[in-house]
Amino acid sequence: MRARPPGPRGVPLFGNSQQYAKDPFSFLTACADAYGDVVHFDLGPLETYMLTNPDDIETVLVSEAEKYRKPRFQDDAIGDLLGEGLLLSEGETWREQRELAQPAFNMQRIASLDGTITDYTEAMLADWRDGETLNVQIEMARLTVKIIVEAMFGAEMRDDRVQRVQEHLEPLGARFEPNPRRFLVPDWAPTRENREYRAAIEVLEGIIDDIVADRRGTENYPQRMDLLSVLMRAQARDEQTDQQLRDEMMTMLLAGHDTTALTLTYAWYLLSQHPDVEETVHAELDEVLGGDAPTARDTRKMRYTDQVLQETMRLYPPVYTLFREPLVDVKLGGYRVPEGSAVMLPQWAVHRSSRYYENPLEFDPDRWTPAERSKRPRLSYFPFGAGPRHCIGKQFSMLEAKLILGTVAQEYSTEYVGEDDPLTLRGSLTMHPRNPMEMRLHAREN
Numbered sequence: 001m002r003a004r005p006p007g008p009r010g011v012p013l014f015g016n017s018q019q020y021a022k023d024p025f026s027f028l029t030a031c032a033d034a035y036g037d038v039v040h041f042d043l044g045p046l047e048t049y050m051l052t053n054p055d056d057i058e059t060v061l062v063s064e065a066e067k068y069r070k071p072r073f074q075d076d077a078i079g080d081l082l083g084e085g086l087l088l089s090e091g092e093t094w095r096e097q098r099e100l101a102q103p104a105f106n107m108q109r110i111a112s113l114d115g116t117i118t119d120y121t122e123a124m125l126a127d128w129r130d131g132e133t134l135n136v137q138i139e140m141a142r143l144t145v146k147i148i149v150e151a152m153f154g155a156e157m158r159d160d161r162v163q164r165v166q167e168h169l170e171p172l173g174a175r176f177e178p179n180p181r182r183f184l185v186p187d188w189a190p191t192r193e194n195r196e197y198r199a200a201i202e203v204l205e206g207i208i209d210d211i212v213a214d215r216r217g218t219e220n221y222p223q224r225m226d227l228l229s230v231l232m233r234a235q236a237r238d239e240q241t242d243q244q245l246r247d248e249m250m251t252m253l254l255a256g257h258d259t260t261a262l263t264l265t266y267a268w269y270l271l272s273q274h275p276d277v278e279e280t281v282h283a284e285l286d287e288v289l290g291g292d293a294p295t296a297r298d299t300r301k302m303r304y305t306d307q308v309l310q311e312t313m314r315l316y317p318p319v320y321t322l323f324r325e326p327l328v329d330v331k332l333g334g335y336r337v338p339e340g341s342a343v344m345l346p347q348w349a350v351h352r353s354s355r356y357y358e359n360p361l362e363f364d365p366d367r368w369t370p371a372e373r374s375k376r377p378r379l380s381y382f383p384f385g386a387g388p389r390h391c392i393g394k395q396f397s398m399l400e401a402k403l404i405l406g407t408v409a410q411e412y413s414t415e416y417v418g419e420d421d422p423l424t425l426r427g428s429l430t431m432h433p434r435n436p437m438e439m440r441l442h443a444r445e446n
Contacts, residue, residue, distance in 0.1 A: 005049065005335050007031065007040035015042025021178035024427040025348055028321065032349040038333035049337050050344040052353065054377035056332050057345050060324050061379070062387035068324040070389075071342060077175055078429075081201055084244065085251030086392060097248065100234055101392060104152060104227040110396045111296035113151050117400050118293040120146050121407040130443035133417060137265040137437040140404075141166060144257035144264075147400060152252050154226040155211050164207060165253070168200035172254075173428040208249045227252060252393075258430055259318040260397045264404055265437050266316035267309060269423065270363050271409075272416040272439065277365060278409075280304055282444065285410050294406040302402055305409075307365035309401050313383040315363060316423075317347040320431040322385060347382060348431070356380040415440040 008031060010016040020027045020043060028050070031039045037053040051057055060068055069090050082088050086097055103109070124143050128134070142162055149157040175197040215228055222233060231248060234240040271278040281304060288294075288301045299306075322345040330337050337343060352360045356376050357367065366372065384391040391397070418438040426434045 005038040005040040006035045010042050017044045028346045028349040038335050046342050048342040052350050054379035057379040065387045071323045071325040082251050083247030085247040087251050104230050105392050114296040117403045118407050121404050133440045135436045136268050136439040140261040140264045144261040148256040152227040161207050168203045171196040171200040176428040260400050262318040267312040268414045272414045294403050299402045307368035310368040311365045314351045317383045318430045320348040321346040413442045
């Protein structure tokens with residue numbers, strides 16, 4: 001077994017965390033290009049091993065997944081936010097919660113939500129106007145919040161609640177932006193950032209409490225299969241605590257809307273920059289849909305639209321890196337990786353690697369034809385993770401994105417008029433544009 005992997009030199013106490021915090025995306029790319037499959041660096045006090053070989057990534061996420069856990073080295077803040085929801089829970093708690101939640105994500109049930117998704121999208125379009133300029137990221141986030149609450153909580157999200165959610169997402173996102181000094185400040189310290197973060201959590205918890213109270217006052221939850229109804233029935237059997245209910249709802253509210261909204265945001269940007277691709281999307285939608293609202297059945301025929309979304313998540317993966325923590329010493333890429341260290345699996349660097357993608361910075365949906373896809377290693381692309389901990393909402397997210405894109409693109413083309421080109425990005429729990437995503441709408445002629 002070889003000595004410690006190569007990697008960039010850090011500084012005392014902070015390691016390479018200052019470089020990472022300044023621009024995590026450039027840092028990940030530079031490390032992958034300079035040092036290869038396994039890269040060693042320190043993020044503050046945290047010894048980190050970054051993997052960019054799909055075979056090693058598959059080992060961690062799939063074939064030897066039992067040797068790893070979600071990291072304990074992340075600070076307590078994410079635990080305060082998401083608790084023991086599906087994203088963070090481990091062991092038997094995770095297995096029980098995953099099994100309990102599974103019926104809400106059954107593909108037949110997911111497909112039955114197509115009308116809900118298109119109805120909300122058409123309601124959004126009713127407020128859009130030809131020639132109007134709007135921030136498409138805010139529009140997509142507002143839409144996907146309403147959809148996830150209806151689809152998974154069986155409730156209608158009032159506009160005032162949507163507004164309150166959006167107002168309090170900023171301090172949540174800011175709390176998880178890379179900051180080399182944060183590990184020096186305890187979470188209980190009454191800093192402005194910590195105060196705003198905890199205040200935002202309280203607001204979101206209040207919204208969740210209101211939704212649960214509203215649902216408890218109805219008679220239909222014993223028959224429904226949305227996630228909240230499933231959890232409430234389990235609670236009636238003493239199989240779910242109030243805290244578990246809160247944690248799962250918070251996880252679903254945040255993770256269930258954010259990644260889809262970001263995928264669509266980046267898709268509108270890329271389509272606006274590539275009119276030939278947008279024209280092909282429009283032609284497919286005209287042929288498949290003929291002006292009608294898309295259905296789940298229709299999405300099977302929207303193959304090019306699917307390729308556009310896959311290529312969008314390759315270039316701009318909302319979840320841009322994953323972490324795992326080895327439970328024992330492991331061997332990866334010929335190196336010993338010690339128990340308790342951080343294993344980083346960076347979608348950003350792998351998805352943009354010239355080893356797996358020709359001209360990797362080009363937007364080319366034709367990479368996702370079955371023939372082209374079969375040429376690449378399986379884990380050269382993993383926007384939803386992989387293995388037993390893959391995203392439970394993957395099928396819902398993809399259906400939702402296709403239905404929204406199909407509904408909107410029948411009516412409008414988009415022109416990016418924002419100040420960033422190329423985009424500058426901000427790392428947090430997910431990857432956000434740093435500046436407003438201003439788009440001018442152009443109504444299509446029908």
